[in-house]
Amino acid sequence: MSDLVLYRKYRPKKFSEVVGQEPVTTTLLNAVSSKRTAHAYLFSGPRGSGKTTVARILAKAINCEDEKSAEPCGKCSSCKEITEERAMDIVEIDAASHRGIDEVRELREGIRFSPSNLKYKVFILDEAHQLTSGAANALLKMLEEAPEHAVFILATTEPQKMIPTIISRCQRFDFRKITAGDIVERLKKIAKKEGYEIEKEALLMIASYAGGSLRDAEGFLSQVISFLKEGSTIKKEDVKNLLGAVEREVVGDFVDLLKEGKAIEAIELMDNLFQKGTDVESFQNGLIYYLREMLILKIVSSEESKEKQKSLIDSLLAVLTREEIERMKKQSGNFEIGEIKNIIDIFLKAGERMKYSPIPHLPLEMAVAEVTETLKKIDN
Numbered sequence: 001m002s003d004l005v006l007y008r009k010y011r012p013k014k015f016s017e018v019v020g021q022e023p024v025t026t027t028l029l030n031a032v033s034s035k036r037t038a039h040a041y042l043f044s045g046p047r048g049s050g051k052t053t054v055a056r057i058l059a060k061a062i063n064c065e066d067e068k069s070a071e072p073c074g075k076c077s078s079c080k081e082i083t084e085e086r087a088m089d090i091v092e093i094d095a096a097s098h099r100g101i102d103e104v105r106e107l108r109e110g111i112r113f114s115p116s117n118l119k120y121k122v123f124i125l126d127e128a129h130q131l132t133s134g135a136a137n138a139l140l141k142m143l144e145e146a147p148e149h150a151v152f153i154l155a156t157t158e159p160q161k162m163i164p165t166i167i168s169r170c171q172r173f174d175f176r177k178i179t180a181g182d183i184v185e186r187l188k189k190i191a192k193k194e195g196y197e198i199e200k201e202a203l204l205m206i207a208s209y210a211g212g213s214l215r216d217a218e219g220f221l222s223q224v225i226s227f228l229k230e231g232s233t234i235k236k237e238d239v240k241n242l243l244g245a246v247e248r249e250v251v252g253d254f255v256d257l258l259k260e261g262k263a264i265e266a267i268e269l270m271d272n273l274f275q276k277g278t279d280v281e282s283f284q285n286g287l288i289y290y291l292r293e294m295l296i297l298k299i300v301s302s303e304e305s306k307e308k309q310k311s312l313i314d315s316l317l318a319v320l321t322r323e324e325i326e327r328m329k330k331q332s333g334n335f336e337i338g339e340i341k342n343i344i345d346i347f348l349k350a351g352e353r354m355k356y357s358p359i360p361h362l363p364l365e366m367a368v369a370e371v372t373e374t375l376k377k378i379d380n
Contacts, residue, residue, distance in 0.1 A: 006225075007218040010190055012053055013083065014071045015061070019186050019214055020178040021050055027173070028054070032061045033070035038171040040143050040152040042128075044159040045175025048213025051155040052092075052126055054175075056082065058153065059090050059122040078118055089118040095130045108142050111150050120151050128154040129161035136163050143169040177212025180204070186214060187221055191234060194225060201236040204321075208289060209243060209282070246273060246283050248324055251290045252331065258343070259334055263372040267365050280360045284351045288344060290328075295340045297325070298332040343371050 012018045015025040024043075031037050041058070043051040060072035060082045072079050081087035091110070107123065115121045131139060143152060143166065154170060156162060184203045191198040206224075210217035224234055224242050240247065250273065257266040274280060332340070346367050353363035 006190055006194075006222045007215050010193075010218065012050070012057065013060075013074055015054075015057055016071065018050055018054060018057070020182040021054065021175055024054060024173045024175060028058055028061075029070045032058075037062055037151070039146050039148075039150065040170040041154065042159065042162075042167060042170035042172045043153060043155045043175060044172065045157070046177050046212060047157055048210070048215035048217075049175040049178060050214065051175055052124065055122075055124045055153040055155060056090075059120075059124070059151075062120050062122070062151065063089075063118040081117065087118060089115040089121045090124070091121070092124045092126065095125055095127045095135075108138065111142060111147065115149055120149055122151045122153065124153045124155065126155045127157070128166075129156045129158045136166060140166050140169065178214045178217075179212075180207040183207040183210060183212075183214055183217045187217060190218065190221065191225075195231050196225060196228070196234055197232075198234040199236055201321075202234050202239045205236055205239045205247075206243075208286075209239075211285075211289075241277070243279075243282070246278050246286045248286070248290060251283075251286050252324075252327055254287065255290065255294070255331060258368065258371050259331075259375060261372045261376045263368050266368045266372070270361065270364060270368075274361060280354065280364070281351075284347065284354065284364060287347055288351070291340060291344045291347070294328050294332045294335070295337065295344065297329050298335065298337050298340060301329065301332065339375065342374065346370055346374075 015029050018025050037058075041055075043055060045051055057072060060074075060079050061070060063078045063082065064072045065076035065078055066073040074080075074083065078087070082090055091107070093107070111121065111123070125139075128139075140163065146152065152170070154162075154166070159167065159172075184200075184207050187203055187206060188198065202224075206217050206220050209220060220239070220243055221234075224238055227242060228234065228238065236247075250269070254266055254269055257263075257269065270283065273283060347364070350363040350367035353366075354360050357363050
């Protein structure tokens with residue numbers, strides 16, 4: 001099974017089906033309903049947050065033949081053509097691979113002609129920040145001179161890399177990372193529809209591993225399902241084994257060893273995990289997430305407002321169990337805020353060095369040595 005099978009199968013077809021982007025979808029619904037849609041949009045936000053999905057829904061909504069609702073009906077010929085990806089008037093371009101001025105000029109030639117079947121020609125440009133300088137300027141000219149039948153939707157993960165004049169010509173919508181709670185609920189529904197039960201711990205592990213990307217989370221679930229018998233229960237062990245993920249309990253043990261200055265034992269713990277198939281990058285990412293959560297809990301514990309403390313802890317409970325939070329709170333009590341920040345910084349730098357190291361886990365071992373040595377000096 002392809003990693004993206006579930007993502008494609010359960011891709012939202014209406015604004016109301018989009019997860020975690022209510023401010024964006026509500027505004028777009030109102031614009032379509034009042035017939036006040038713009039000729040150019042900029043969708044910015046992290047990968048896997050639904051930018052191209054919402055772009056396709058918007059393309060359907062403004063071309064839908066049923067005008068009773070702002071939502072696309074999904075039944076008319078226009079909606080079906082777009083859903084089945086055979087609409088000639090919907091042009092999707094990946095700027096990562098079509099970033100030159102020649103491609104943009106070809107696009108400009110196509111804009112001049114009226115739509116063949118639909119009301120509007122919609123041009124969806126993904127990773128728009130990757131356009132070359134010449135291509136970006138050519139796109140700017142198109143935005144300025146766009147005919148009434150043309151609508152542009154630019155999607156980007158790095159809006160700061162786009163020229164300001166393009167941004168100023170677009171209606172901008174900022175997409176946010178999908179919360180772990182939303183991811184968990186979405187995966188639970190998908191697993192049920194596919195005929196699988198799934199343990200809460202497995203859901204939390206996938207949600208944490210996905211890092212706010214619903215697309216990645218659904219891809220991970222696809223991977224897990226492809227190795228299991230139909231109708232079986234998806235367990236935490238299945239997720240851990242297939243994704244090379246590392247359990248928080250083990251990461252917690254690793255953090256304890258760092259604090260105790262046991263560098264050799266910490267390196268042995270890592271080595272045992274890697275020998276059993278844990279991905280080196282996954283371990284590093286899991287450690288960073290763990291330390292971040294510890295830092296938040298440390299900051300929360302110093303917050304005088306009980307209401308704020310409860311709010312932050314409730315948000316953490318979306319991906320952590322009560323027991324995990326209690327252990328982290330206890331651990332954080334052994335560290336100063338500055339110490340946790342310093343450890344995070346050291347392991348972030350190790351993560352960068354891993355990309356160029358001939359031995360992937362060597363930067364992590366060096367980080368262990370640096371952290372334990374630093375903590376010993378502070379304790380003394």
